[in-house]
Amino acid sequence: MKFTGTDGYVATDDLTVAVNAAVTLQRPLLVKGEPGTGKTELALQVAASLGVPMIEWNIKSTTRAQQGLYEYDAVSRLRDSQLGDERVRDVANYIRKGKLWEAFEADERVVLLIDEVDKADIEFPNDLLQELDKMAFYVYETGQTITAKHRPIVIITSNNEKELPDAFLRRCFFHYIRFPDEETLRKIVEVHHPNIKSDLLSAALTQFMEVRDTPGLKKKPSTSEVLDWLKLLLAEDLTAADLKRDGTNALPKLHGALLKNEQDVHLFERLAFMARRGS
Numbered sequence: 001m002k003f004t005g006t007d008g009y010v011a012t013d014d015l016t017v018a019v020n021a022a023v024t025l026q027r028p029l030l031v032k033g034e035p036g037t038g039k040t041e042l043a044l045q046v047a048a049s050l051g052v053p054m055i056e057w058n059i060k061s062t063t064r065a066q067q068g069l070y071e072y073d074a075v076s077r078l079r080d081s082q083l084g085d086e087r088v089r090d091v092a093n094y095i096r097k098g099k100l101w102e103a104f105e106a107d108e109r110v111v112l113l114i115d116e117v118d119k120a121d122i123e124f125p126n127d128l129l130q131e132l133d134k135m136a137f138y139v140y141e142t143g144q145t146i147t148a149k150h151r152p153i154v155i156i157t158s159n160n161e162k163e164l165p166d167a168f169l170r171r172c173f174f175h176y177i178r179f180p181d182e183e184t185l186r187k188i189v190e191v192h193h194p195n196i197k198s199d200l201l202s203a204a205l206t207q208f209m210e211v212r213d214t215p216g217l218k219k220k221p222s223t224s225e226v227l228d229w230l231k232l233l234l235a236e237d238l239t240a241a242d243l244k245r246d247g248t249n250a251l252p253k254l255h256g257a258l259l260k261n262e263q264d265v266h267l268f269e270r271l272a273f274m275a276r277r278g279s
Contacts, residue, residue: 018175033177036222065127
């Protein structure tokens with residue numbers, strides 16, 4: 001099974017190598033990068049490219065590692081016992097399977113996405129070490145061991161919100177998705193907007209890169225945000241000439257798709273003010 005990219009996802013050579021290396025080593029692929037650089041989409045495209053299903057586990061700040069294995073609903077069992085329900089005789093009726101359990105018992109190999117692992121508590125990654133290593137875990141309530149029928153392809157994403165434990169990092173194949181250069185970005189745009197005019201694309205990407213490179217910007221716009229911006233430009237039927245900025249307004253057209261906080265909007269307003277004073 002080799003990942004070669006898809007028609008809907010521009011995968012760089014180093015990303016393709018990383019995916020296939022992780023599959024060969026049977027290690028989780030840990031993917032880091034700026035939000036919006038296509039980390040989650042990568043898992044979807046790997047599954048599509050290899051022709052296998054994907055199971056997605058979205059991590060939140062309150063997520064515990066145990067939830068990925070299973071949860072025992074003792075409260076429901078107690079309530080049912082008080083009501084005389086026959087289901088209480090079998091504890092398995094109160095075991096809720098987690099995403100790892102689903103991946104382990106699948107009848108074919110799957111892609112398991114553990115998305116935004118850095119949102120959880122710092123101990124979360126360490127709590128999954130043994131299960132991801134051995135591809136098995138023990139269910140204490142029923143006395144059964146759940147072992148993976150087929151070793152899933154595990155893709156773990158992180159936005160670098162917090163450092164991950166060394167023991168966890170040692171067990172992963174790591175890849176950092178860098179922000180694409182202009183040539184790669186052009187290819188990505190052409191996949192999503194194949195009919196965009198060349199002059200509009202050139203003007204838009206030049207302006208976009210200028211925005212990203214502006215000193216003092218709190219949040220740089222991402223790949224997903226430039227795609228949204230271009231979609232709006234096309235919907236409004238704007239031309240390359242419409243994108244030109246002058247000293248009175250440094251903000252890009254439809255800037256709400258690119259600038260996502262008031263500090264960055266004020267930054268461009270100050271730049272315009274300074275340009276007017278200097279002229």
